[in-house]
Amino acid sequence: MGDTRVVIWGDKGCGTFENSRFKTNVKWSAHPDPKGNLSFIEVASVADALLKEDFDILRVVYNRLAKGGAPVIDSLYVPSFKALVSEETKNLMVKYEIEAVAGNELLSGLNEFHLASAINYAVFQNQAVEMFNRRNAMDNASKNAKEIGLKLTMLYNRVRQGAITTELCEITAGAAAVDNMDKKK
Numbered sequence: 001m002g003d004t005r006v007v008i009w010g011d012k013g014c015g016t017f018e019n020s021r022f023k024t025n026v027k028w029s030a031h032p033d034p035k036g037n038l039s040f041i042e043v044a045s046v047a048d049a050l051l052k053e054d055f056d057i058l059r060v061v062y063n064r065l066a067k068g069g070a071p072v073i074d075s076l077y078v079p080s081f082k083a084l085v086s087e088e089t090k091n092l093m094v095k096y097e098i099e100a101v102a103g104n105e106l107l108s109g110l111n112e113f114h115l116a117s118a119i120n121y122a123v124f125q126n127q128a129v130e131m132f133n134r135r136n137a138m139d140n141a142s143k144n145a146k147e148i149g150l151k152l153t154m155l156y157n158r159v160r161q162g163a164i165t166t167e168l169c170e171i172t173a174g175a176a177a178v179d180n181m182d183k184k185k
Contacts, residue, residue, distance in 0.1 A: 007050060009123075027053065038123055040116065047116035055080050058115065062122035063129040069136075071129045076118045081111045 006022060008014050008029040017026050030046055050058065058078040066072040084107055 005053070005055075007053075009046065009119075010126075037127075038120075040120055043120045043123060044112070044116040047112055047119055050115060051081070051112055056083060060118050060122045062126050064125040065128055065132055069132055071133070074125070076122065078115050078118050079111075081108055084111055 004025055005027040006017065006025045007027050008017055010030075014029050017023050028049075057080060060076045060078065062074060062076075063071045064074045
């Protein structure tokens with residue numbers, strides 16, 4: 001991993017990297033509220049912090065749903081601003097100056113929006129995986145609860161039936177004893 005630096009978003013990733021051999025590569029981590037939905041502004045603030053770092057290419061790694069609902073690890077690559085800005089692109093952007101915005105400023109804004117959009121996409125994919133897994137867990141819990149309910153109902157009915165049979169036997173035995181006493185008199 002040489003010169004690779006890692007930025008982690010979320011508690012699960014932090015826990016994983018804290019116990020790995022790559023923990024020295026972790027630059028910083030972000031811990032969004034796991035219960036709330038992230039806004040694009042929160043994602044853009046992380047993108048802004050990332051753009052302050054010096055990098056050639058940024059790789060956004062995330063979970064996404066594959067066929068059959070199985071999560072797979074996927075990634076997006078986002079080039080740095082310095083990789084985007086070359087003499088060729090500077091000449092192209094001269095045509096698109098808008099309201100006295102220089103080509104570099106326009107490219108910088110587009111680069112920041114591109115990175116924020118890539119992170120936002122990854123966040124949505126992660127949330128989809130999380131929701132799918134939660135739905136499956138709740139579905140499995142419901143099925144297990146129904147099975148346990150049926151087993152408990154069967155057990156209760158057997159115990160109840162045994163108690164009723166015992167009472168009937170006692171009543172029958174008591175009636176037979178009374179009948180025998182009456183015959184002896």
